[in-house]
Amino acid sequence: MEALIMEEVVKAFGVVRAVDGLSLSVQQGEILGFLGANGAGKTTSIKMLLGFFRPDRGRVEVLGKDPCDPAARIKIGFMPETAYYYPFLNVRELLALYGGLCGMGRESIARRTETLIPRVGLSEAGKRPLRTYSKGMLQRAGIAQALLHDPDLLILDEPFTGLDPLARIQLRDLILDLRRQGKTVFFSSHELSEAELICDRVAILRQGRLVSCGSVRELAGDGGQNLERIFLKVLGVDAQGGRLA
Amino acid sequence: MSRDCSRWMFLSFAAAVVLLGRAIPAAFDDGMPQVRGEDVLAQVLGETRLAVSQALLAKADEYFHGGVRHKDCDHGLTECGYDEHDHDHEHDANEHDAHHKFDPWCIINRRVHVQEHRHMKGAEAKELLPWLWAANRMSADNLQSIQASVYVLNSMLGNPAAARDMLQQGIAKNPCSADLEFVLGELYLRSFKDGAKAETAFRAALEKNILQNDEDARLLRLRTLFYLGYLSKLKGDIAGLRQHLLEAEELSPQHICTRDLRNLLQQSEGP
Amino acid sequence: MRPIALQISALSKLAVLDLYRRKDLAVVFVLGGVILAPLLFFTPFGVSTASRYTNELALLLVWLFSAVIGLGVSARLFPPEFESRTIYPLLSKPVSRGTVLAGKYLGALAASLSALAVFYAAYGLLAGVRQGVWFPLIFWQALFLHAAFMVVVTALSLLGSLTLTASANLTMCGLLTVGMLVFGQRLPELATAQPVPGKWVLYAIHWIAPHLEFFDLRQRLVHEWPPIGWGVCVAVWLYALCYAAACLALASVVLRRKKF
Numbered sequence: 001m002e003a004l005i006m007e008e009v010v011k012a013f014g015v016v017r018a019v020d021g022l023s024l025s026v027q028q029g030e031i032l033g034f035l036g037a038n039g040a041g042k043t044t045s046i047k048m049l050l051g052f053f054r055p056d057r058g059r060v061e062v063l064g065k066d067p068c069d070p071a072a073r074i075k076i077g078f079m080p081e082t083a084y085y086y087p088f089l090n091v092r093e094l095l096a097l098y099g100g101l102c103g104m105g106r107e108s109i110a111r112r113t114e115t116l117i118p119r120v121g122l123s124e125a126g127k128r129p130l131r132t133y134s135k136g137m138l139q140r141a142g143i144a145q146a147l148l149h150d151p152d153l154l155i156l157d158e159p160f161t162g163l164d165p166l167a168r169i170q171l172r173d174l175i176l177d178l179r180r181q182g183k184t185v186f187f188s189s190h191e192l193s194e195a196e197l198i199c200d201r202v203a204i205l206r207q208g209r210l211v212s213c214g215s216v217r218e219l220a221g222d223g224g225q226n227l228e229r230i231f232l233k234v235l236g237v238d239a240q241g242g243r244l245a
Numbered sequence: 246m247s248r249d250c251s252r253w254m255f256l257s258f259a260a261a262v263v264l265l266g267r268a269i270p271a272a273f274d275d276g277m278p279q280v281r282g283e284d285v286l287a288q289v290l291g292e293t294r295l296a297v298s299q300a301l302l303a304k305a306d307e308y309f310h311g312g313v314r315h316k317d318c319d320h321g322l323t324e325c326g327y328d329e330h331d332h333d334h335e336h337d338a339n340e341h342d343a344h345h346k347f348d349p350w351c352i353i354n355r356r357v358h359v360q361e362h363r364h365m366k367g368a369e370a371k372e373l374l375p376w377l378w379a380a381n382r383m384s385a386d387n388l389q390s391i392q393a394s395v396y397v398l399n400s401m402l403g404n405p406a407a408a409r410d411m412l413q414q415g416i417a418k419n420p421c422s423a424d425l426e427f428v429l430g431e432l433y434l435r436s437f438k439d440g441a442k443a444e445t446a447f448r449a450a451l452e453k454n455i456l457q458n459d460e461d462a463r464l465l466r467l468r469t470l471f472y473l474g475y476l477s478k479l480k481g482d483i484a485g486l487r488q489h490l491l492e493a494e495e496l497s498p499q500h501i502c503t504r505d506l507r508n509l510l511q512q513s514e515g516p
Numbered sequence: 517m518r519p520i521a522l523q524i525s526a527l528s529k530l531a532v533l534d535l536y537r538r539k540d541l542a543v544v545f546v547l548g549g550v551i552l553a554p555l556l557f558f559t560p561f562g563v564s565t566a567s568r569y570t571n572e573l574a575l576l577l578v579w580l581f582s583a584v585i586g587l588g589v590s591a592r593l594f595p596p597e598f599e600s601r602t603i604y605p606l607l608s609k610p611v612s613r614g615t616v617l618a619g620k621y622l623g624a625l626a627a628s629l630s631a632l633a634v635f636y637a638a639y640g641l642l643a644g645v646r647q648g649v650w651f652p653l654i655f656w657q658a659l660f661l662h663a664a665f666m667v668v669v670t671a672l673s674l675l676g677s678l679t680l681t682a683s684a685n686l687t688m689c690g691l692l693t694v695g696m697l698v699f700g701q702r703l704p705e706l707a708t709a710q711p712v713p714g715k716w717v718l719y720a721i722h723w724i725a726p727h728l729e730f731f732d733l734r735q736r737l738v739h740e741w742p743p744i745g746w747g748v749c750v751a752v753w754l755y756a757l758c759y760a761a762a763c764l765a766l767a768s769v770v771l772r773r774k775k776f
């Protein structure tokens with residue numbers, strides 16, 4: 001069963017076609033890496049998946065529902081690209097806020113908070129206001145809030161940026177762990193090596209269009225190339241010079 | 246950090262301004278182009294001081310009317326002379342609202358905001374003092390506010406001594422004002438029953454009055470002459486009384502003060 | 517609790533924390549104390565002490581600070597969410613935009629009403645000590661109507677914060693508040709005195725702009741006039757609720773249409 005479906009989705013901002021006829025579906029329990037150059041339309045697609053705005057054309061469905069309906073988002077966890085969370089709260093208060101928004105009671109919030117904070121490595125900084133956090137620490141807080149209500153589908157926009165090597169490994173393990181629990185993970189990334197390690201499939205976007213989709217092995221064909229080479233080839237970039245072919 | 250810093254800088258700057266404003270006039274007693282004892286703030290305000298003083302007096306008048314501003318009340322505090330005036334009369338406070346009778350917003354406003362006309366009475370008048378004090382302090386040239394203060398202190402609060410002290414300060418700052426001398430004379434005569442001091446004040450009023458030549462000055466002169474004649478009569482000085490009557494007749498033979506003087510003379514010569 | 521109540525209370529708490537952690541209130545109190553303290557020991561002409569002028573000044577400060585806090589808190593509800601992009605995680609949760617608006621508005625209102633209560637308690641104590649009259653009925657009426665003022669002002673600046681830039685919003689709302697408090701009562705009178713284009717503009721303002729002077733019982737409170745009828749109080753509150761509801765309805769349309 002599909003966790004997420006996009007069919008012929010088009011979204012334009014003025015003359016810029018950010019997403020241009022994108023069709024993509026993600027199976028439940030799958031990890032899909034959403035790749036593409038800067039400005040390829042990854043964040044725009046994700047925003048439509050969360051119902052921040054409707055596509056100009058095409059259909060978007062998430063967990064069998066229209067994402068603009070709040071009820072559809074009950075089982076979705078989302079982590080944005082960059083967010084500077086409320087500087088006057090500490091991470092526990094932040095999680096309490098988001099827990100309340102998810103309709104969780106006080107006890108279940110407390111229980112989840114106790115497991116999540118050590119898991120994202122914020123135990124020491126738990127009492128400090130977020131204004132004192134570093135970029136990576138904010139990113140970790142973002143991961144915690146995405147996982148707070150135990151969602152079935154995780155949509156992560158560039159989750160690896162800003163994390164130190166150890167945190168990357170932890171996040172990688174976390175994502176694999178989630179798959180083991182039967183959750184679906186959809187993440188955009190520029191970290192091709194990470195994507196190669198954990199993704200069941202990757203989708204590569206170029207100027208709003210899906211140019212390639214499949215498992216790394218399928219895309220590599222017989223040449224046994226790594227994801228970086230595949231990426232460059234698909235985008236039509238000369239591997240040595242980095243010029244457009 | 247930098248916000249704290251700028252906050253402290255701002256506060257210390259403000260403190261420095263106040264301190265300098267106080268310290269400079271004290272340090273350069275006569276060396277500064279300003280009146281002794283006046284601070285920099287007063288100098289900066291300059292001519293606007295009289296306007297501010299008038300506004301403060303208007304505020305006192307508003308208090309006199311229970312917080313309502315009546316621009317058409319012609320016997321408020323700003324107009325008070327020394328006479329007791331009759332406060333019982335109808336005010337049509339709503340007249341300009343007449344054609345907004347059915348406007349819901351106007352209806353609500355009329356219910357919420359005071360429409361009645363009320364005058365302060367008795368000891369309640371102490372509430373006026375801060376505004377009058379400020380009006381006097383703001384500009385020494387505001388004779389109206391000095392007169393109003395005398396009225397409030399003496400007639401409403403029954404404290405003629407405070408009224409006298411304030412009036413003497415006012416006269417010291419306005420040495421040319423006949424009006425203030427006249428008010429002082431009335432105060433001595435009516436509240437202190439001190440004929441001698443009253444006479445000195447009225448004579449001073451007469452002297453200062455010669456410098457002016459308008460209608461108000463002429464009326465003040467007549468009133469002063471009446472009081473002087475009255476005081477002469479009290480002393481039994483009929484010649485003095487006649488002299489004042491002559492002067493008054495020269496100014497205006499038909500004025501009520503002249504007529505009163507004539508009556509006084511007739512009474513003392515009569516039987 | 518039902519989920520929507522949980523959502524609204526979480527959002528409200530955020531707005532309240534925002535106000536109290538900024539320490540604006542402490543600054544306001546110190547400022548008020550610094551302004552009022554010298555006046556408390558002042559005896560003009562060396563005669564007896566007057567109390568109404570300190571009460572009036574204290575109430576003026578209460579109005580000023582409450583307006584600043586009400587306008588400020590609710591103007592800060594949305595723009596920082598957009599700037600720091602926290603609106604994305606917020607809206608990715610199962611909340612409707614209407615709930616977000618309602619929760620945030622109620623939070624701003626709760627925060628400013630709590631500040632208002634503290635201000636009035638301070639004023640009531642000051643006036644009680646100075647005048648010897650402790651919390652008369654007109655005091656409670658003044659507080660009651662001032663609360664309605666906060667209801668309108670917070671809704672107004674919330675709407676402004678969604679449609680204008682932050683500085684434009686604060687300037688507009690500030691001018692509107694002061695302007696209506698000073699001239700609101702005299703608008704029809706001023707309008708009749710104007711030639712034609714100005715006349716219609718003033719009448720339009722009279723009919724559309726929020727009549728904030730309805731909520732202002734300072735005159736009666738300071739000068740010890742008798743209380744007003746409770747019917748009028750209720751009418752004024754109804755006016756406030758309708759006005760705030762209209763502002764919030766417009767704001768929710770704007771928020772629903774907004775693309776992030």
Ligand SMILES: Nc1ncnc2c1ncn2[C@@H]1O[C@H](COP(=O)(O)OP(=O)(O)OP(=O)(O)O)[C@@H](O)[C@H]1O
Nearest residue numbers: 013016018036037038039040041042043044045776
């Ligand atoms: N609100 C907007 N208004 C106008 N143009 C926009 C808007 N949002 C995105 N775009 C444009 O749409 C295109 C796709 O942007 P998007 O943010 O989806 O890229 P992305 O793939 O996430 O890039 P990156 O890897 O840098 O995050 C870009 O050309 C961008 O300029």
Ligand SMILES: [Mg+2]
Nearest residue numbers: 042043044081
């Ligand atoms: Mg992006």
